[in-house]
Amino acid sequence: MERQTVLIVDDSELNRMMLMEILGEQYHYIEAQNGREAVRLMEKKLTVDLMLLDINMPEMNGFQVLEQMNRFRWIDEIPVIMISTDETNQAIQQAYAMGVTDYIRRPFDTFIVRHRVENTLKLYANQKRLMYLVSDQIREKEENSNLMVGILSHVVEFRNHEGGDHIRNIRSITELLLRRLVEKTKAYHLSEEDIALIKTASALHDIGKITIPEEILNKPGKLTSEEFAVMKTHAAAGAVILEQMTFGQEKPLFRYALEICRWHHERWDGHGYPDGLRGERIPIAAQVVALADVYNALTSERCYKKAFDHDTAIAMILGGECGAFNPLLLECLADVSPRLRITSHVPLDGDPYRLEVNRLSDELLARADLPRNDRVQRILESLQERIDFFASCSGGIQFEFDALSGLADITNWDEPPQYRHTVKNAAHPECFCRLSQKDFHRLQEAMAATTKETPEFSVSLLLPCGTEHHWCDLRVRTLWSDRQPEHYVGAVGQLVDPQLSVKKPLLLSAADVNTEDGTLALAAEMRRLRMVFDVVRLVDPTTNSVLELDEQGVLHPNGSHCAAFWDNGRSCANCISSRALAQKTTLNKLEFTNTDMYFVISKYLCLNGMPCVLEMLSKLSEGRWIDANGTRLLLDHSRAENMELFMDPLTNTYARRYFESYRSHLEGMEHVAIIDVDSFKQVNDAYGHQTGDTVLRDIVAAIHSCIRSTDTLIRYGGDEFLLLFPKMDEHIFVRKQNEIREAVRRIVIPEYPELHLSVSIGGVSGVHPLAEAIRQADYLMYENKEKYYTEGEHVTPPPKMEENIKIRDK
């Protein structure tokens, strides 16, 4: 084995000599007389397996060397053992914090020096060997990387709603065009390998689109000029994503991918974007993929247009209607047109991985997207009290059906508790054996007729009940994935035997209330319901008015519009109350305000001859179900155990990981604040980590006391928090920041009443994208913090309110 190299950095020759003598001849040594020399040696990329570093040196001391090593990431590859004479514990801690592996204090013991060096080298050798092993495996399995490219591009096209063939078509067309091009000219020096690489890289042309907000990306209509400007950023964004990769930059595939991502929207006449490159300044790979992309876009259906046939598409491109291209490439397109006509929607290359890629990525996507059974489970669990209450009032059989597993969870409320819950396989013939053939077909038809817009239906089914048959009401709500393309994922429903239900003594099982006692009982019932539901009200859906029940049992409109509650500037798309009224029944649905999601139950009632609807609304817990735009269930994406990964265990706020994962969903947040605990390190140092933890928990509690459940608090760093608000008045946002500062100021740690806490906050409104908002908020926060430190207020008292408002207004 080759001798390992030890770099000894010490200004004293005698010290260096002693270390070399002690460590012996098994190592190769390089000596540096001071820090600057050591840095110069590392800059030359000399192979160094270990560094022994003195602290006190002329020119550049040991800590400055560590700073450089951190800055250039050398510290990740070169283990450092620090050797020093009389440094304070603080200095030693600092050295460890800066990444030194070990520390030896003078006077040292030869045995210890030898063993620490040996151990450190062994440890790092293992790590290096592992790294080689892993990278070898990666290199070895090029098939796998093709597979990964396939999966990646499929994920992108899925998000772009482009259907499964888009990438495959682009690859095929790119290859056809390139092959024709090399037949026509040698000018581009394209080898067979280049063609293969460009073909592979073409799959990545649109990866920048992952940075484009969903609403713009998949907007069915024409984009506004602002939206189009955002859309156009995807080209440069794709290049940035690639450029930020820390490996593989030197690979030809990478170069092609970068060219294609950045320049596949450039035009031959120089009027394209992002750089307005003209003619042959556009790399040939990007030119070809641009043409392939346009042809494929024309011949495919998109959310904003229908598909053109092959001949029309070719005519449009050659006629210059779809951009300006290299005339030679247009010739190539015309040449390959007959082949394209046949092959454009048939796999041309017989890619052996395609099926596998599609299967795998579909599986991935399915897992990430589908609201699985546990989502229904969790919605219901969070509402368990309410559901139980409601179910026990109306009885019957409830079920949740998960299309993916084909299993139905059935709860029969008419059975004693131990027999209530069963799970049935819907595919099993026994599952529907009690239904007549005719009813079974009716049920199937009704299910098939549901859409995302009209997910509910109810049918009457004749079912055996003891020795006789009863007509039972089956009410079903199908569940749909929020993601495009819409797909059916399951159903929830309730089967009620009216003859059994009326036997229930509870008032709400009877729809008609005609007596004075009945009126009183209804009023009492509503009071009881209000303890269970967030909103309980009577409405008249025919006039859209909210009704009040007076003491005489008479209903009066109270003047407000029933849809006003939803605060979304429109009436409800799916008014179940009018349907409940018309059908004299009970229906439920999910409905959204701008910020929250509600589970709504509408129950038909007839009060002293006046028909009305009792609406019971449950807010779904904490707004966590909904993202910034109030449209998507966040938890669709993660199973319960993932959720735990997304919570910071100490403070029970969202963890940074959550932020990184759901960044795109948080993109629309209007107000962004960075909150940083002042002098937190000093608190930790002076009072210990346990107190530090308590401080963080108390501060989080203080922040929580000032914000709404729809606001998102994320532990962004150790003592740094990111707070995101949906739209609200700007002065309220400013007020909230002051409230938070005040609330933190009021915190008293019982064990250390002398400990005064404060936070510095930087807040911005209406800045997009989020990354920029965070950057600006961070900047403001530091400005405020500097003010806080320079004014020396960190002793006592905390920053004054007025000053902070001034800073904020700046």
Place this chain on the structure above:
Amino acid sequence: MTIKQCYQAMGADFEEIFQRIPSEAMIRKFAVKFPEDKSFAELTKALEQGDVETAFRAAHTIKGLCLTLGFSHLTAPASELTELLRAGRLDGSEALYDQLAQAYNRTVELLRAVD
């Protein structure tokens, strides 16, 4: 004079260093190089020029060497001077320097007498 005798003559603790560096040959090899180290000359020069920073670094290096070499008789004066200079002070350095220089010179003399 053996290295062990030399240590005894200097008033240093040979047993201490022998525990850390359990080889007389190696101790000897290290110790006899001590007079060649430039730190003391640097210290002398820096103090003459009133260059506290360089003086501190030199004193600090001497202290480190003495600790490593087990020159316990030199460690205390070297350490005192280091701390004074670390604080950026020159007042009083003269006395401490003289004290260190005396011990240093004697040490160098004795080390030169080692076989």
